[in-house]
Amino acid sequence: MSTQTTSAEKRVVVEATPEALATSVADRFLTRLRARTRNGRIAHVALTGGSMGGAVLRATLRNPRSAQIDWSLVHFWWGDERFVARDDADRNALQSREALLDHIAVPEENVHEVAASGEGLTLDEAAAAYAAELARFGTSEHPWPSFAVCFLGVGPDGHIASLFPDRTEVTVTDAAALPVRDSPKPPPERVTLTRPVLNASKRVWLVLTGADKASALGLALAGASYTNVPAAGAKGRKRTVFFVDEAAASEVSPDLIDPAY
Known part of the structure; x- marks a missing residue:
């Protein structure tokens, strides 16, 4: 394994294969x-979909x-959700439940899903309801929780969550959730x-694999505009780490290696 860092304190952890990376x-x-829950503190976590998220x-x-984890102290959220039926295979929450949540002792009230389509809420109402749910766990600084870990996937176009390049959603700062x-x-x-x-998260962990992600990773590390490459604008308050496989790391300069991390 090698680890790399930039002057912006964005670190890149490289593993040989997607399987080794997931482990x-x-x-x-x-x-x-x-570390977060050992003294009874609550840990809020934002999950992502996609193959690596699962x-x-x-x-x-x-x-x-x-x-060894007291899962009753962990609350799960999603960085984005597809507005489809609850049992649709495209739904991030369904994928997360099948991979982990259905198999651990996490209380159902700790699993904060976006409303599904066909259950009475419009898309706009679903976004507003999710913002209201986030506000229930807000801090003194903002009306949403500070995630202990926020997982993000990165698309070949550099998108994160459902913030896509050159669209208005990526520039919005006066709302917590958007349709x-x-x-x-x-x-x-x-x-x-x-x-x-x-970006209120303590740690933002971006997980990406494959040669088709190499360009987006290179641009994000090079300080591209977040409006053009949303992944470039992802920044945790304590740590921002890109977890990648060797294929995705092909355009990362080896002189950025920081073996101490």
């Missing part, structure tokens, strides 16, 4: 949860240390958290 991220995730959660379940219509990536209707919510 490594899961182990670090459990370390953070253990792979990390499955690796978390396989890890023997998962049995997304005509998404460049199907399904077309989604609910997304905004940059202020994501």
Whole structure:
């Protein structure tokens, strides 16, 4: 494993394969949860969908240390959600439940899902309801929780959550959750958290694999405009880490290696 950092304190952790990466991220995730909850403190976590989002959660379940976590102290959220039926395979929450949440002793009231389509709320109402749910756990600084860990996937276009390049959603700062219509990536209707919510997280962990992500990673590390490359604007208050496989790291300069991390 190698680790790299930039002057902006964005670190890149490289593992050989997606499988090794998922195992490594899961182990670090459990370390953070253990540290956060050992004295009875609540840990809020934002999950992501996609193949790696699921792979990390499955690796978390396989890890023997998962049995040491008091899951009643962990609250789960999602950085974005597809506005589809609750049992639709595209739904991030369904993927997360199948990978981890249905197999651990987490109280149902700790699992904060975006409303599904076909259950009485419009897309706009679903976004407003999610913002209201976030506000129930707000801090003195803002009307949303500060996530102990916020997982984000990164698209080949550099999008994070459902904040896509050169769209208005990525620039919004006066709302916690937004409806997304005509998404460049199907399904077309989604609910997304905004940059202020994501960046209030203590740790933002971006997990990406594959050669098709190499360009987006390179641009994000090079300080591209977040309106053009939303991943470039993701920044945790304590740590921002890009967890990548060797294929995705092909355009990362080796002189940025920080073996001490």
